[in-house]
Amino acid sequence: MICVSFENMSIPAKRACDACHRRKVRCNNNQPCGNCSQAGLTCTYDAIPQKKGPKGSRAKVISELKETQKQTDLGQTSQSCRSSGSPPSSPTFGGAFNLLTNELVESCTEFFFLHMYPTMPVLYREQLGQAVAEMGHSVEAYCLITSLCAFMLIQPGIMLKISPILDAAPGSFTNPKLGSILMDEAVRVRKCYDYVENPSVTTCITSFFLFGCCFGLHKHNNGWLHLRDATALAQILGMQDESTYAFDDIIETSRKRRLFWLLFVTERAYALQKHRPLTLHATIGLPTLGQDSSLAGFIHLVNLYRPFDDNFIGLWNKSRTDCSPFTVTRLQQQLTEALPAFLNTTESQAADLRTSQQWLRTLVWQLSIANGFLSSTSPDTSMTFRFPIEIAKDLVAVTTQFSKQSMEVHGIGLIEKVFDVACTLIDVMSCVPLSSQTFEPGPQEHLNQLLTLISTLRGGESRYLPLIMEKIRDTLPAILSALPPDLVNKMANKGVEKSHSQHGSNSGSAGSSPYSTPPFLHFYPLA
Known part of the structure; x- marks a missing residue:
């Protein structure tokens, strides 16, 4: 067989590249070929020639090729991340990285602070702004922003205009669908580092947002696992012990204390809804109001659920009869x-x-x-x-x-x-x-x-x-x-x-x- 060389790569003469062959279109044999360049595909000559088969929809084939290449890239990224033990750089975070546009992040952030913060006062604007700046090279920051945006998109009350992405038909890429993709992305990328052995308040908040995503999507088994993940991380960090807060600065102490009580309320509400057991108890002091007037409502919420302790949950779950x-x-x-x-x-x-x-x-x-x-x-x-x-x-x-x-x-x-x-x-x-x-x-x-x-x-x-x-x-x-x-x-x-x-x-x-x-x-x- 006569071969010609393109950039040190041997390609059989007059043979279409893998993508053109799959799509049944004429290939100009360039590297990359014109068709792959126009469709945004990776041009390869790896496939073994097979017998010709029936022709299909070329648009559908392009979508299938893109999805296959994306899944391959994601798998290689995940494997590389696990092997190196270091955070991936922004271009290798995965297909969902490009979905986190500045407009989307800003819209979700503003919605959170405008509507959700009074009930979930565990993030500060400065902290979130720093995470946005670091998300290109920090897995922890990337997962926090991704899970936050996913959580906001899945909430019924937020309405964002989303342009068609990839080959989706106009209007088919709804907020919950995009939120679900971002949720899966955060879960996938988190596997790139051992966040359990190296926990932080940020990873704990990420688990809480992932629980909120699953709850909104009615995926209650996954939601329960993420909520237990969040409460376990909180306990690993010692949030249930008052002595833990003596070693933190005022801002960090306030954030951790609020997070503990947010998980406390969430776990009790979910235990009542789904007949689950409790892991957190009222073992630390409540957060102080300070200059944050919205905390008054948050403290009311804690006091509302506080009487529903292990005794009541035991009666509710019928593990007690007294x-x-x-x-x-x-x-x-x-x-x-x-x-x-x-x-x-x-x-x-x-x-x-x-x-x-x-x-x-x-x-x-x-x-x-x-x-x-x-x-x-x-x-x-x-x-x-x-x-x-x-x-x-x-x-x-x-x-x-x-x-x-x-x-x-x-x-x-x-x-x-x-x-x-x-x-x-x-x-x-x-x-x-x-x-x-x-x-x-x-x-x-x-x-x-x-x-x-x-x-x-x-x-x-x-x-x-x-x-x-x-x-x-x-x-x-x-x-x-x-x-x-x-x-x-x-x-x-x-x-x-x-x-x-x-x-x-x-x-x-x-x-x-x-x-x-x-x-x-x-x-x-x-x-």
């Missing part, structure tokens, strides 16, 4: 007194606090009925069967005060809490006699308003409204005619049964979580 009426009545009293009538907080903080308060009251009531403590004649309304009606009334009253955006920034977590209260109300309405009130809204009106709220929050209509409409049809079909017509029409157009089957198959669906009243309520004597 529950008493005094335990639940005291918890209900603590929840009632946990928040003042007037909250000197941001609107988004208030929305989270008020919604969480009513949701926690619902869970404690569920524990009461599970242990047979309720009575129709109890002088304590929290120990009666009608108490969820009062909770729904209070929730409707507080949520009407908040803007849509102040609630949406909390993602699906807030929607799930409203969903849980609504499900409990439906079960109670199906079991207790309801007296009509002429001058005061009743449980039907409360339910209608909760359904309207769920349908208007981004992510609620597509996922949770079909589930709750299906529950109404199965549990309390008599009230279907009393529901708001626009909600009924929405579900009729979408098909409730189809939506229910799609969402019910997910591991994080309401059907497999405690987002409904215990089934034995329907067999419990409520008269």
Whole structure:
């Protein structure tokens, strides 16, 4: 065979390069050839000639070639990173590195500090700016920024205009899709260094953001692992020991203390939602307000979840059976007194606090009925069967005060809490006699308003409204005619049964979580 040489590389004469051969187009045999240069492909002559086959879509082939080369590059980068033990330089971070444009990073950063910081006060602007400057040569900084952007994009409340990337059709590259790609990128690059043996506050925050990503994408098994990763790193760093904070400067001490309590609250909320155990306990002092007024709402949030300790979680997970009426009545009293009538907080903080308060009251009531403590004649309304009606009334009253955006920034977590209260109300309405009130809204009106709220929050209509409409049809079909017509029409157009089957198959669906009243309520004597 006659060969010609291009830049010290022997190429068979009149043989198309691998990409042109795959695409079935004429190759000019340059190095690189014109077709590869135009398509942005790596021009190689490595493939062994095969028999000719049927022709296919050339555009599709280009996409397949790019994806194959990208995966090869990512694999080589990961292997090189593991072998050298040093952070990769910016060009080798992977295909997602180019997605982190300055505009995207700035938009996500601004959204975080504008809407999310009061609930998650663990990052400072100077610190984040330094991480952005270092992300080109620091794996730790790169993973922090990547996970932060992924977390922000997956939140329902952030809307960014994203240009088509790679060969995606215009409009197909949605925020959650881009967020999912960035999340995978952060997870992949983290494997390039042993962050467990060399932990830092930054790696702990990264794990927390990855948990938030998984929660927003309903990947609860992965989410649980990332949350446990974050709490384990916090304990390795000694955040649970007050003595640890004596050796840090004021800024670092404040950041670590806030992070510990953020993980403390998150772990408790997730333990209640998904029946998980606890690893963190109230072993250090709360952060001080100082000049950061937004910390007042954060401290309220900590105090709201603080009573839900190992004892309660043990009862909730049924690993303990020593529950008493005094335990639940005291918890209900603590929840009632946990928040003042007037909250000197941001609107988004208030929305989270008020919604969480009513949701926690619902869970404690569920524990009461599970242990047979309720009575129709109890002088304590929290120990009666009608108490969820009062909770729904209070929730409707507080949520009407908040803007849509102040609630949406909390993602699906807030929607799930409203969903849980609504499900409990439906079960109670199906079991207790309801007296009509002429001058005061009743449980039907409360339910209608909760359904309207769920349908208007981004992510609620597509996922949770079909589930709750299906529950109404199965549990309390008599009230279907009393529901708001626009909600009924929405579900009729979408098909409730189809939506229910799609969402019910997910591991994080309401059907497999405690987002409904215990089934034995329907067999419990409520008269």
